[in-house]
Amino acid sequence: xxTAPETTAFKTNETYTPEGDYQFRNSAExxxxxxxxxxxxxxxxxxxLEPHVPAGDGALRAxxxxxxxxxxxxxxxxxxxxxxxxxxxxALPHMMEAQWDLLELIFESYARDFPEQFTLTKNGNExxxxxxxxxxxxxxxxxxxxxxxMDPMEYATRQAQGEFVVLxxxxxxxxxxxxxxxxxxxxxxxxxxxxxxxxxxxxxxxxHDMGILDRALKFLLRMKPGHPVRRVNWSLTVNPRLxxxxxxxxxxxPDRATVDSENAGEKVYLRIxxxxxxxxxxxxxxVFPVRTYLVSLAELVQHAPNWAKRIHRALASLDHELxxxxxxxxxxxxxxxxxxxxxxxxxxxxxxPWAPDGIQxxxx
Amino acid sequence: xxxxxxxSRPVYDExxxxxxxxxxxxxxxGSGGKPLVRLLQAMTPDQLAATDVLYSTxxxxxxxxxxxxxxxKVRNLAVFTTNAxxxxxxxASLADAxxxxxxxxxxxxxxxxxxxxxxxxxxxxxxxxxxxxxxxxARRVWCAHCGHYSENVTHxxxxxxxxxxxxxxxxxxxxxxxxxxxxxxDGEVPGExxxxxxxxx
Numbered sequence: 308x309x310t311a312p313e314t315t316a317f318k319t320n321e322t323y324t325p326e327g328d329y330q331f332r333n334s335a336e337x338x339x340x341x342x343x344x345x346x347x348x349x350x351x352x353x354x355x356l357e358p359h360v361p362a363g364d365g366a367l368r369a370x371x372x373x374x375x376x377x378x379x380x381x382x383x384x385x386x387x388x389x390x391x392x393x394x395x396x397x398a399l400p401h402m403m404e405a406q407w408d409l410l411e412l413i414f415e416s417y418a419r420d421f422p423e424q425f426t427l428t429k430n431g432n433e434x435x436x437x438x439x440x441x442x443x444x445x446x447x448x449x450x451x452x453x454x455x456x457m458d459p460m461e462y463a464t465r466q467a468q469g470e471f472v473v474l475x476x477x478x479x480x481x482x483x484x485x486x487x488x489x490x491x492x493x494x495x496x497x498x499x500x501x502x503x504x505x506x507x508x509x510x511x512x513x514x515h516d517m518g519i520l521d522r523a524l525k526f527l528l529r530m531k532p533g534h535p536v537r538r539v540n541w542s543l544t545v546n547p548r549l550x551x552x553x554x555x556x557x558x559x560x561p562d563r564a565t566v567d568s569e570n571a572g573e574k575v576y577l578r579i580x581x582x583x584x585x586x587x588x589x590x591x592x593x594v595f596p597v598r599t600y601l602v603s604l605a606e607l608v609q610h611a612p613n614w615a616k617r618i619h620r621a622l623a624s625l626d627h628e629l630x631x632x633x634x635x636x637x638x639x640x641x642x643x644x645x646x647x648x649x650x651x652x653x654x655x656x657x658x659x660p661w662a663p664d665g666i667q668x669x670x671x
Numbered sequence: 672x673x674x675x676x677x678x679s680r681p682v683y684d685e686x687x688x689x690x691x692x693x694x695x696x697x698x699x700x701g702s703g704g705k706p707l708v709r710l711l712q713a714m715t716p717d718q719l720a721a722t723d724v725l726y727s728t729x730x731x732x733x734x735x736x737x738x739x740x741x742x743x744k745v746r747n748l749a750v751f752t753t754n755a756x757x758x759x760x761x762x763a764s765l766a767d768a769x770x771x772x773x774x775x776x777x778x779x780x781x782x783x784x785x786x787x788x789x790x791x792x793x794x795x796x797x798x799x800x801x802x803x804x805x806x807x808x809a810r811r812v813w814c815a816h817c818g819h820y821s822e823n824v825t826h827x828x829x830x831x832x833x834x835x836x837x838x839x840x841x842x843x844x845x846x847x848x849x850x851x852x853x854x855x856x857d858g859e860v861p862g863e864x865x866x867x868x869x870x871x872x
Contacts, residue, residue: 495852498813501845502845502847505678506844507679553854554816556815556816556858557836560855560859561860564860637859
């Protein structure tokens with residue numbers, strides 16, 4: 308049952324924008340519960356899919372994780388949707404069944420995993436949804452869009468942490484049919500909507516040659532409802548800025564030129580993406596959520612010294628093509644140099660932190 | 672035919688008569704007239720009599736195949752002076768199209784892409800359409816920042832007429848927008864421009 312949320316202090320005054328002065332900080336507990344994505348000192352792409360079953364008492368305990376940033380992230384999403392309508396949320400017209408599937412999955416998961424915060428009451432198709440963190444208490448008819456103030460997917464994902472991309476199965480591939488992406492890393496939903504699996508992965512280096520995409524697609528097409536899978540991915544970003552879309556690149560790209568080996572600890576953030584994929588039961592679509600966590604290098608050093616050593620080694624040995632693709636060519640050396648002060652070279656455990664004997668944030 | 676490492680770029684076909692078609696609709700632009708002539712040559716008299724042709728004489732490279740196209744006994748040949756008009760003509764033709772219509776497109780990538788947007792809006796399946804790229808490899812580019820579409824972009828770096836930012840053309844193509852993606856070229860350090868180059872040469 309729940310342990311984390313009862314002790315979680317949900318912050319309400321955080322911001323993820325320069326206008327809001329980046330009022331964002333992780334607590335020590337918030338750092339140590341992260342799905343830290345470096346199981347080894349060397350990093351290379353892999354499919355790294357595993358069954359999405361509860362693991363540990365951190366971010367992998369729930370089907371869809373929420374943490375101390377839940378309230379402020381929902382406020383940020385609302386702000387982004389108002390600032391740039393038609394850019395961050397889009398759904399092709401035939402995706403309505405998948406939208407209801409997704410609403411059901413998110414609400415059922417939240418209500419089951421965080422009963423203190425959420426309650427879903429069903430009486431046939433008459434549903435009541437209570438979200439105590441955001442002060443929402445709504446009743447609607449499942450399957451009838453007229454009973455909600457907006458699309459079911461927009462309604463549900465405005466109350467959820469992370470991005471959600473819905474893929475429909477068509478001609479033996481997966482095609483982007485809808486997305487709520489106010490936190491996307493250097494891509495455009497508007498541009499990618501309607502693209503197939505190989506098309507939207509087009510710009511990623513090495514994947515095609517390594518055969519990873521073929522295997523990943525075959526695996527995903529075999530997914531069944533009720534048997535989700537997950538993977539983790541990561542990047543670096545400058546400042547705790549969630550919205551780094553292609554559209555707003557002129558606003559955030561200059562930040563990359565502000566990092567040096569003195570300020571890298573405060574400026575550079577590890578951006579962890581937890582991706583728990585689910586097959587949806589009615590529409591047969593697959594939802595690809597990207598739950599994003601931001602943590603500064605200084606916060607890792609302070610609260611998770613083992614992870615700081617590990618990320619130092621992984622970054623120092625990272626393939627240059629990946630450095631370019633992930634967009635931190637300009638400050639990669641500064642981040643490595645800053646981290647080197649905190650790495651004594653001691654051997655570290657291998658494996659993800661939620662695996663038996665995996666790398667823990669601190670201690671031996 | 673364009674052969675590049677761009678994974679999201681469409682894979683083009685070669686125009687040949689689709690035997691399953693009861694009616695044939697062929698739209699071409701500029702250099703795309705050449706594959707169209709080849710297509711019509713390969714058709715039987717019955718197929719020609721069930722074929723409507725739309726041809727735009729707008730051409731980036733100055734190629735015009737109208738005289739050759741006029742030699743064929745097709746049901747109808749409609750001529751347009753701009754590609755945009757030809758695409759609108761295609762829209763009108765598809766609005767009246769009957770079951771069993773097969774579509775053939777040839778010309779620049781931008782023309783084929785915008786024609787495909789129309790075909791998709793009528794629910795045409797990929798196996799009912801053949802596309803052959805011809806002529807210049809100029810690209811149609813969508814500006815990620817202001818949404819402007821630029822036709823006939825030939826260089827990696829150019830100035831967006833919509834927002835006047837310097838854009839770099841990414842090797843990433845959206846079929847829905849029928850365009851490549853343009854993003855600010857000197858995003859990290861204003862004035863620090865990447866190398867320019869001719870596209871697809």
